[in-house]
Amino acid sequence: MNIHEYQAKTLLAQFGVPVPRGLLAETPAEARQAALQIPGPVWVVKAQIHAGGRGKGGGVVVCKSPDEVEAAAQRIIGMQLVTHQTGPQGKKVHKAWVEQGTNIARELYLAVVLDRGAQCLTVMASPDGGMDIEEVAAKTPERIFTTRLDGGHRIWPFQARALLFGCGLTPAQVNAGTALLQNLVRLAAEKDAVLVEINPLAVTVEGELMALDGKMDFDESALKRHPDIAALEDPEECDPLERKARELGVNYVRLSGYVGTMVNGAGLAMATMDAIKQAGAEPANFLDAGGGANEQMVAAGFEVMLSDPNVRGILINIFGGILRCDIVAQGVVNAARKVDLKLPLVVRLEGTNVEEGRRILRESGLNFETAASMSEAAHKIAALTAGGAA
Ligand code: ADP
Ligand code: MG
Numbered sequence: 001m002n003i004h005e006y007q008a009k010t011l012l013a014q015f016g017v018p019v020p021r022g023l024l025a026e027t028p029a030e031a032r033q034a035a036l037q038i039p040g041p042v043w044v045v046k047a048q049i050h051a052g053g054r055g056k057g058g059g060v061v062v063c064k065s066p067d068e069v070e071a072a073a074q075r076i077i078g079m080q081l082v083t084h085q086t087g088p089q090g091k092k093v094h095k096a097w098v099e100q101g102t103n104i105a106r107e108l109y110l111a112v113v114l115d116r117g118a119q120c121l122t123v124m125a126s127p128d129g130g131m132d133i134e135e136v137a138a139k140t141p142e143r144i145f146t147t148r149l150d151g152g153h154r155i156w157p158f159q160a161r162a163l164l165f166g167c168g169l170t171p172a173q174v175n176a177g178t179a180l181l182q183n184l185v186r187l188a189a190e191k192d193a194v195l196v197e198i199n200p201l202a203v204t205v206e207g208e209l210m211a212l213d214g215k216m217d218f219d220e221s222a223l224k225r226h227p228d229i230a231a232l233e234d235p236e237e238c239d240p241l242e243r244k245a246r247e248l249g250v251n252y253v254r255l256s257g258y259v260g261t262m263v264n265g266a267g268l269a270m271a272t273m274d275a276i277k278q279a280g281a282e283p284a285n286f287l288d289a290g291g292g293a294n295e296q297m298v299a300a301g302f303e304v305m306l307s308d309p310n311v312r313g314i315l316i317n318i319f320g321g322i323l324r325c326d327i328v329a330q331g332v333v334n335a336a337r338k339v340d341l342k343l344p345l346v347v348r349l350e351g352t353n354v355e356e357g358r359r360i361l362r363e364s365g366l367n368f369e370t371a372a373s374m375s376e377a378a379h380k381i382a383a384l385t386a387g388g389a390a
Pocket of ligand 1: 020044046051052053054056099101102103104199200213
């Protein structure tokens with residue numbers, strides 16, 4: 001789960017990482033008030049969206065007076081901000097963060113990321129911050145230093161010092177940077193973050209270190225342990241279908257294809273998506289109805305899947321274990337009736353109460369095809385959805 005820069009900066013400050021003074025504004029008038037409360041002579045107005053590259057896209061504006069701050073907020077709040085991370089449609093800006101302008105001497109890059117391959121946190125640092133780190137990685141990878149924290153969720157001072165001297169900091173800055181890095185790692189470990197990124201970490205003209213940007217991503221499976229982090233979710237940033245699915249308790253991930261799928265069990269759902277691809281079609285979603293799903297949840301999943309306008313046909317692949325086939329069948333029938341389903345439907349049912357499930361489907365009057373295997377089901381739905389939009 002991603003959070004906004006202003007939320008990340010609040011967390012950074014809580015963990016002892018220096019950040020500029022700032023205030024949140026939802027209107028230009030609030031932005032002006034913020035500027036009056038924050039010492040000048042320079043302020044920066046920053047669009048709050050879940051995407052990087054805001055600076056280049058016009059979402060970060062340096063201002064020299066409260067009037068300019070108000071005018072910048074007027075432009076930014078409500079704009080559709082396009083950056084290289086938002087896609088061409090951009091993202092609507094609802095809030096702006098007004099902060100004190102920093103006199104920047106140099107910009108560094110710092111991040112703590114979960115390295116899934118190495119199964120530990122890894123710290124990355126580069127003297128070339130401020131720009132896309134992907135570009136540095138592509139062109140001058142030797143200028144990104146990494147240290148795996150495979151001795152536990154902590155960074156030893158010698159590890160931090162090696163990274164920071166590599167970034168060309170003075171001994172006094174390395175000392176401050178070591179404490180900063182230790183705090184950053186503590187934040188990542190305590191809050192179950194998979195990414196904590198500061199780009200840029202400014203070295204100010206006065207020689208201080210200051211986090212000018214903050215990007216954080218948290219492990220969604222760990223959010224139960226962190227109600228404070230879970231509360232930072234911004235519903236306006238989520239895919240509306242994924243949000244609806246979560247409210248209904250269904251595991252749903254939207255994809256870019258056109259075959260809607262409903263499967264029980266994450267492994268079978270992944271295999272089903274593979275089968276659809278092998279049959280030459282593209283899955284529109286991952287949907288795991290779960291082992292303990294009831295009729296209402298199956299119907300809810302169906303509803304979510306059908307709310308995606310790209311869906312041209314549906315494949316239901318259920319291997320009835322704890323989730324019984326008759327329950328799935330009843331859920332499907334209810335949902336299909338409710339939405340007056342016109343799209344092609346292929347159903348593969350096996351397992352507990354399969355006969356009863358098949359009977360319910362047969363007697364429902366629904367127009368659907370059955371398949372004896374996953375591969376057959378995938379080929380059938382691929383054929384039924386081939387050629388053009390619904
Ligand atoms: P993004 O990464 O989305 O482009 P940043 O927060 O990194 O947004 O801002 C882009 C650039 O704007 C930074 O690299 C920095 O040069 C400048 N900037 C950001 N915040 C400040 C600030 N408080 N004072 C001075 N310059 C800033
Ligand atoms: Mg940045």
